[in-house]
Amino acid sequence: MIGRIVTWTVALLLYGYATWSGIGNFVGVQNQGLQLGLDLTPLGWASTLTLVLLPALLFVAGIVITRRMRLSHTVYTFALGFAIVSVVTLDIVLALPATAIYAT
Numbered sequence: 001m002i003g004r005i006v007t008w009t010v011a012l013l014l015y016g017y018a019t020w021s022g023i024g025n026f027v028g029v030q031n032q033g034l035q036l037g038l039d040l041t042p043l044g045w046a047s048t049l050t051l052v053l054l055p056a057l058l059f060v061a062g063i064v065i066t067r068r069m070r071l072s073h074t075v076y077t078f079a080l081g082f083a084i085v086s087v088v089t090l091d092i093v094l095a096l097p098a099t100a101i102y103a104t
Helices: 002-036 042-065 071-095
Strands: none
Touching (some): 042 071
């Protein structure tokens, strides 16, 4: 039981940081759009909301899924979820051009 609590705590910190980073990106994109006088495109809204919601939803899903799993499977499940969050975040932050986020 202690291993499961440690795993959930570490996962909470990692997913919490990803959610906090997504909130920061959401606020930053909104402020930059206001300063430039540009609105967000539907893709811009979807990408910024994904950065906020995906880590939180995957953490909750991980808790629900791993309640009755062995510890090794629990660690693997949370690691896989965090890898998904990391790849999606990197794709949105680094690969999505500003022209796709802001309506010009």
